[in-house]
Amino acid sequence: METHHIRWPRATRPRAALIALLAAAGLLTGCSAGGSGSHSSDGSYGEGRLPAPAPAQSQGSGEQRGEQDEDGTAREVAPPPDYLSTFALDVDTASYGYARRSLADGRRPDPSTVRPEEFVNSFRQDYERPDGNGFSVTVDGARTDRRDWSLVRVGLATRSTGQSGERPPAALTFVIDISGSMGEPGRLDLAQRSLDTMTDRLRDDDSVAIVTFSDKAETVLPMTRLGDHRGLVHDAVDGLEPTFSTNLGAGVETGYATAVEGLRRGATNRVVLISDALANDGDTDADSILDRIDGARREHGITLFGVGVGSDYGDALMERLADKGDGHTVYVSGEDDARKVFCDELPQNIDLVARDAKAQVAFDPETVAEFRLVGYDDRRVADDDFRDDRVDGGEVGPGHTVTALYAVRTRSGADGHLATASVRWLDPGTRAPHERTGQLETGSLDGSLWTAAPRLQVTAVAAYFAEALRSGDERHRTLPGDPGPTDLAQHAADLARTTEDEEVRRLADAIDRAQRL
Template structure:
C-alpha cells in the first residue's frame, strides 16, 4: 500500500471547449464580419488562478475577448438614456507593426446607481456536492454570496436552492431586509454527495417564477465547480432546458469556483444560452468585483441580443482579422434575424472588440497574392470609408416577434480618423490581446515577446497603473518565467 506521501493526486478533469483562432480574411472575398457581443470575463480570472499556482494554462482556456473585456478602457458613456449605450471607434497603427492598423470598437452602457436598480428577484443555485469541500470552493462561494446579500434592499428577494445527490430548497423567497436569515442559511451550507445539477436548475427556475417581479431583475445565479454527474448530464439537454427558461424573462448567470474538475465549457455555454454572463471567482477580491462593484452590470440588462456587423471596404482594406470572439461568430444573414439570440449588455457595462487591418498597398499582407484575381476597384468609396459598423439590439422586455423589434445603429469608420499613435487605452488593450496570443502559442503579433508585452502595458498606463493593470503586468512576467523557465505543471486539456 503506498505511503501518504506517494498517494496519487486526483485526476484533473477540467473541461475547455476546443477552438481555433480567427483566421485572416481577404476583404475582397469576405467583406462582412458578424458576431455577437460578449461581456464574460471568466477566462481571464481562471487563467490568472493557474498562473499564480505555477500551472501553464491549456490553450483553449484562453479566450482573448474575455481577457480584453476584463479591463476598463474608459469608453465614453451615452449622454441620454434614449439609446442604452454609446458606440465609439479608434483607428491607429498596430503597435506590433506600423504597416498594419488596429481598429478598436468600444461600447459603453448607461449606468444605473445601485439605489435606482429595479427590484431584484434572485435565486442562488449552489452546488453542495462533495467536491465543493475545499477552501477555494464552498467557503469562498459562501463569502461571495454573503457580500451580495449585504447589498440587498427591502424590495429585493432572495431564494436559495442547493443540489448534490438531489435538489433542495434551503430558503424560500425572502425579503432583502431580512439579511440575517439569508446569511444564516448560507452559513449552514455543507458539501457532500454527487452532483444532480439538472434537478437543481429546474427547482431554481420554479422558485424564480414563484417570486417573479414584473419589470424587475429576475435571475438565477448558478455557482459550481464542475460537472453535473447525476440526473440531467447531457450538455445539449441542459442547454435546451436553460434556453427554454430564458423565454420566461429569467436570466442565468454562472459563477465558476475551484479547480480540478472545473467545467468551463459548460458554465460558459449555459450563461450564453441563458441570456446571462459567466465569471470565475478565484479570490475574495474577484467576488467583490463581480458581485459588489459590478452588481448593476451583472444584474440589470439594458440591451438584449446585441450583434455587430462590420463591412470592410476592399478598396482600402486588403485583409482583416477579428481578435477573439471565436465562439460568438454569427452567420451574416442572422444579423437582421431577430429570432437569433445574441449577447446582452448590463448597466454600465463596457464591451471592447479589436480588429487587425492590413491597408491596401501595405507590405505587411499575410495572405498570398492571387494570380487570377483582379485588384479591387481603386476607389475610396463614400468619403474615404474604410468600413461601416452596424449594431443591432433590443430593449429588455421587447417582443421578439415584430419585424421592427430590434433597433439599428450605424457608424461609418473613415480613413481620416487614423491617428498617428494609438491611445493609452488602445495600447493596453493591444498588450492584453498579445498576452492572450502568447499563452496560446504566440503566432500573431510579429515577434512581440513577453518583455515587449509587459513594456507596452507599463507604458500604456504611464506611472499610474491601477491594481488590475499592475496585476496584469505581474502575470505577464509570471507567465514568462513559467513557460521559458523550468517545466511547469500543465492543466487539463480541452474536452
C-alpha cells in the same frame, strides 16, 4: 483567428465595382454620418458612408455562383466581396480570471480555455457613454510594426450604473454547488462570505431564493422578499456544507423551477449559478440541460449569471450554459474578486439595458485587403441574421463595455473610409429594436500602436497575451505586430504605471509569471 480576404468581382475597376455592388444590394439608400478619425455615432444617417448591410446581403464564400444569360446559357460570376463581420455581444470575463488563477498556481492554462475576447473585455475602457439605454459606438485604431497591418478597436458602451435613476427590483435565485469538491478553501466558504455581504447590500424590495445541489438538488429557501427577512437568507447561507457528487444539471433545473415559481412581474429575474462546474453526476451535457429549462428561459426572460470558482474549473460547461442561457460568466479567484463581483457588480448591474444584442462591422473593400476578428469564436452570427431579431444575441446591463479587436491589412496607398461598425439590440421591456453606428477613416491609423491612447494599448496587450497562451507556444503567435514576450511584458509594466490601474498591474504580473513558466 479567422482571416477574411476581400475579393473584387472579376474584370471590373475597384471603385466602379464597389459602387455597382452597393447599389445592387441596396446599400446606398442610407449612409451613416461621420467625419474622419474615430467617431462615436448616435445612429443618424448622412452621405458618403457605408452602413451595415441589409439582411438580404450575403457573405461571399469564395465559390463562384452560376447565373444565366437571357438565352439561358449558363455562365460563372464572382461572388460579392466578403467584407462583413457579425457576432453576438459577450461580456464574459471568466477565461481571463481563470488564466490568471492558473498562472498564480504555477501552471499555464489549457489553451482551450483561453478566449481572447474575455481577456480584452476584462479591462476598463474610455468609451463615451450614452445618455439613456442602449449603446454608444466608438471606433479607433493604430498601426502595428508589421507593414500595412493595423489594430482596429470597436468599442460599445452602455450607460453608467445608476445613470437613469432607480433600477427595478431584483428576484435572484442563487443555485449553489455544495458538492465535495466545493470544500476546498476558496470555493464554498468564499461564496458564503460574499453572499452574506451582498445580502446586506440589496434593497428591501429585492427578493432572494436559494437552491443547493450535490448528488441531488433542493430548494433551501423559496423566493423571499428581503425587507425584515434578511436573517432567513443569512441562516440559509451560513448552514451550507459540502457533501457528495456534482449533479449540476439537477441544480440548474431546480433553480429555474424555483425562479419561475417565485417570478416577479416588473422585476429583473435572474438565476445565479455558483460552482466549479465539475459535473460528474446526472446530466452533464450543456445543451441537454438548456433544453430542460428552455421554456423558463424564453417565456419568462430569466437570465443566467455564472460564477466560477476553484483551482480546477469546468470552464467549457459553464461558458456554454451562460452563452446559450442569455447570460454571462465571471471567475472568482479570491476575496478581492468575490467582493468586486458579489458586493459591487451584481447589486449594481441587476438591470438589463439590452437583449439579443449583435454587432456587425462592414469593412470598405476599397481600403481594406483583409481582416481578422480576434476571438469571439463561439459567438459568430451569420451576416444575414444581423437584423433577424429572432436570432439569439447577447444580454448586456448598465456599466458594461464590449470591445472587439480586429487585425486589418489596408491596401497600399489606401485613403478614406475604412469601416462602419453597427450594433443592434432589443429593448428589454418592449422588445423594440434599435441600432447605432460608428465610423473609422484610414487617417486615424497614422499613429503607432505603442504611442496610442493607453486604453487602446491595454486592449492590444491583453489580446497579444491571450494569443500567446492560446497558441501554446510563444513562437507561433498569429496576431500581426506581436512585440514578443520581453517587449510585451515591458509594455504591460509601463501601462500599469501610466494608468495607475490595479487591474492592469495584475495583467503585467500575469504576463511576467507566464514568461517564467
